[in-house]
Amino acid sequence: MLLIHCPYCEEERPELEFRHAGEAHVPRPAGDAALSDADVAQRLYYRENVRGLVFERWRHFSGCARFFNAVRHSVTDKFVTTYKIGEPRPEITEDMAKSAGFDANVRPAVMGDPAHTPVARTEAQQ
Numbered sequence: 001m002l003l004i005h006c007p008y009c010e011e012e013r014p015e016l017e018f019r020h021a022g023e024a025h026v027p028r029p030a031g032d033a034a035l036s037d038a039d040v041a042q043r044l045y046y047r048e049n050v051r052g053l054v055f056e057r058w059r060h061f062s063g064c065a066r067f068f069n070a071v072r073h074s075v076t077d078k079f080v081t082t083y084k085i086g087e088p089r090p091e092i093t094e095d096m097a098k099s100a101g102f103d104a105n106v107r108p109a110v111m112g113d114p115a116h117t118p119v120a121r122t123e124a125q126q
């Protein structure tokens, strides 16, 4: 069973106690009233969907019930780190990337990394 570290309880707990709550660090633009419908849709519904390290919001639903952020590998499902709401987004070190366990020789894509180029969809995926 996957264990997830709650940064508030400061212990590893079974994944069944947690709920995924979407992408973390989604910027909220100032002046919502001036945004077009397409801009609002982009902010609310479109995500990077990186095949690699993602920054997510989770909730310790059956524990302390608090929200926190996590860095998780979207392929291996391995949690690299968790941190409290309000703490800055951690820099991904080479060791953190390798600990995700997908392929130690290839640094995984990191969500929000300007060097990340989304993978084009193949015909089979469309």
Ligand SMILES: [Zn+2]
Pocket: 006, 007, 008, 009, 010, 060, 063, 064, 065, 066
């Ligand atoms: Zn907790």
